[in-house]
Amino acid sequence: MTTTASPLKVAVAGLGFGEKVHLPALRACPGTEPVALWHPRTARLEAACRSAELPGFSDFEALLADPGIEAVVIATPPAPRFELACAALKAGKHLLLEKPVCLEAEQVLELQRLAISAGLSVAVDFEYRAVPLFQQLEALLRAGAIGDPWLVTMDWLMGSRADASRPWSWYSQRSEGGGVLGALGTHAFDILQWLVGPCTALSASLATAIPERPLPDGSGRQGRVDADDSALLGLELEGERGQRIPAQLALSSVTRQGRGCWLELHGSEGALVLGSDNRSDYVHGFQLWQASGSGPLQLLAPDPNLAFAQTWVDGRIAPVARLHQAWSDSVREGRPMLPGLAEGYRSQRCCDRALLAAETGERQNIT
Numbered sequence: 001m002t003t004t005a006s007p008l009k010v011a012v013a014g015l016g017f018g019e020k021v022h023l024p025a026l027r028a029c030p031g032t033e034p035v036a037l038w039h040p041r042t043a044r045l046e047a048a049c050r051s052a053e054l055p056g057f058s059d060f061e062a063l064l065a066d067p068g069i070e071a072v073v074i075a076t077p078p079a080p081r082f083e084l085a086c087a088a089l090k091a092g093k094h095l096l097l098e099k100p101v102c103l104e105a106e107q108v109l110e111l112q113r114l115a116i117s118a119g120l121s122v123a124v125d126f127e128y129r130a131v132p133l134f135q136q137l138e139a140l141l142r143a144g145a146i147g148d149p150w151l152v153t154m155d156w157l158m159g160s161r162a163d164a165s166r167p168w169s170w171y172s173q174r175s176e177g178g179g180v181l182g183a184l185g186t187h188a189f190d191i192l193q194w195l196v197g198p199c200t201a202l203s204a205s206l207a208t209a210i211p212e213r214p215l216p217d218g219s220g221r222q223g224r225v226d227a228d229d230s231a232l233l234g235l236e237l238e239g240e241r242g243q244r245i246p247a248q249l250a251l252s253s254v255t256r257q258g259r260g261c262w263l264e265l266h267g268s269e270g271a272l273v274l275g276s277d278n279r280s281d282y283v284h285g286f287q288l289w290q291a292s293g294s295g296p297l298q299l300l301a302p303d304p305n306l307a308f309a310q311t312w313v314d315g316r317i318a319p320v321a322r323l324h325q326a327w328s329d330s331v332r333e334g335r336p337m338l339p340g341l342a343e344g345y346r347s348q349r350c351c352d353r354a355l356l357a358a359e360t361g362e363r364q365n366i367t
Contacts, residue, residue, distance in 0.1 A: 005332040007033040008094070009070045011063055013084060015039045015048045017098060018075030021314065023052060025321035026073070028310065031328030038063050038072075060084060064091035071331065074098065075125075077170045078177025082107045089114040089122075094331050096123040096324070099186040101344035103177050105352050108345040115341060123327040123337045124344040126190045130319035130326075132306040133286045137263075137274050138195055139303075145290060147269030149239055152196055152247035156184050157258030158279055161210070161229055168213035168223030174355075179227030180253045181206065181351055188249055189350040190343055191263070192237060196245060198346065201236040203363045204354040209254045229254045233354060234363075260285070273297060283315030 010032050012018040019037075026034040037056045039045040049056040057063035063072070064087060071094035074084050082102045088095055089111065101124055102108050115122045128134050140146075161171075171178035193199055206228035215223045235247040252258060261282070262275035271291040278285030289297040308318040323339075330337040353364040 005031075005328075007031055008328040008331055009033050009035045009068060010073055010096075011036040011038060011057075011066075011069045011071070012073045012075065013038040013060070013063075014073075014075035014077075014098070015044060016075065018073060019048055019052070021316045021320050022073045022075055022096075022324075024312065024314075025317045025324055028317065029321045029324040029328065031325045031332070036063060036066070036069055060087065064088060064093060070094060071096070071327075078103060078182060079170065079175075082111070085111050085122075086114060089118055089120055092118060092120070094121045094327075096125060096327055097344065098125050099190075099344065100177055100182045100348055100351060101341070102348060103175075105345055105349040108341055108348050112341040112345065119334075121327060121330045121337045122341050123323060123330070124339050124341065125320060125323060126187060126194075126339040126343060126347075127283075127316060127319040127323055128187055128191055129194060129339055130322035131283055131286065132302060132308065133274060133288045134191070135306050136300070136303045137272055137288060140272060140290065141195055141265070145270060146265055146267030146272055148241075148243065149196055149237075149245045149265060149267045151264075151266045152192065152235075152237065152245060153249075153264045154188055154192065154247070154262070155250045155259060156188060156261045157250065157252045157255040158184070158260070159254065159256045159258050160279075161253040162256045164210045164213065166213060167216040168225065169216065172213055172223060172225040172227055174227045176227075179206075180229050180251045181231050181354060182227075183253065184251045185231060185233075185249075185351055185354065186347045188251065189347040190339065192235065192247060192249070193346055193350075194339075194343070196247070196265070197238045197240065199235050199247075199350050199366055200238050200244075201363060201365045202350065202353055202357060203234045204357040205232045206230070206354070206358040228358075231354070231358075235350075269293065270295075271297065281315045283319060284311075285315075 026032045045056045073096045170176040207230045212222040230252040233249040237245040260277040273289040276285035357364045
């Protein structure tokens, strides 16, 4: 539900995804208004502020002290997110956090404690929950379209980092939250738990196909890569009646001819398949098929009631704007945000256990 309250005044911290996606999404959303930018490097900040025609801060404490800023989108690399989020919550600011929310699940719980204590709304940018065909799939599952789920598979095979000349960065470092598990796995874990049920156990195999990348300083030296660029996981999901549902998840950022994102759900009464082979856009290109009983898969028409009012060349902007509106409504109406820190915690807990499972070679239970 969209309110008639004044737009939520939001600062954007981080000028990668923050500038490319969150800034236009905030401007497109009736319930939000971008009012400032933050970045620790002055030259980068000034260029962004000129382009956006917004004031900027290189001092995060000064941003938090501004009474005209009600909320902050934190779209920095993962490592500094926890400290920035803690400071923002202690300053009384509502938050929207990129994922992975933190580097480990216990940090997410600490943010949750702070947010609850302060009565603040914290959203997590699991934008696939706001994509129309994902919402249509969720409605079909809730209506019993496949009966009892028997098997779930998800392949998310992209080629964004298949070029070995792509420079070394924080993404190359596991300790900084880099790797395909953080980039795609956090979304995948949320999608599966939202659509099917909580993950109760998993096994994992992680690999790094490109072990070195050129350092960005132009020296010609190579930096070591220890973050995963491919992952194979076996999951156990819990259905609505407590039944165990096996799931298989394959993730990669180095498959030059990868098939894109495909999700299959098979059950006692049929199957649903959602997929896109558009590897240049993580949102545009999805289609949805349904099979009843033993019948063939048939392409479903998109539900017009779930369609975006506006789309952009960058497909990510429309669903992020939809989440911005839900976040603004949660603030103005004083109700919990979904997806929020509870969902961020469940996703991060799966990431933590997947890393442990890969290191030990042992299946990990998730309680």
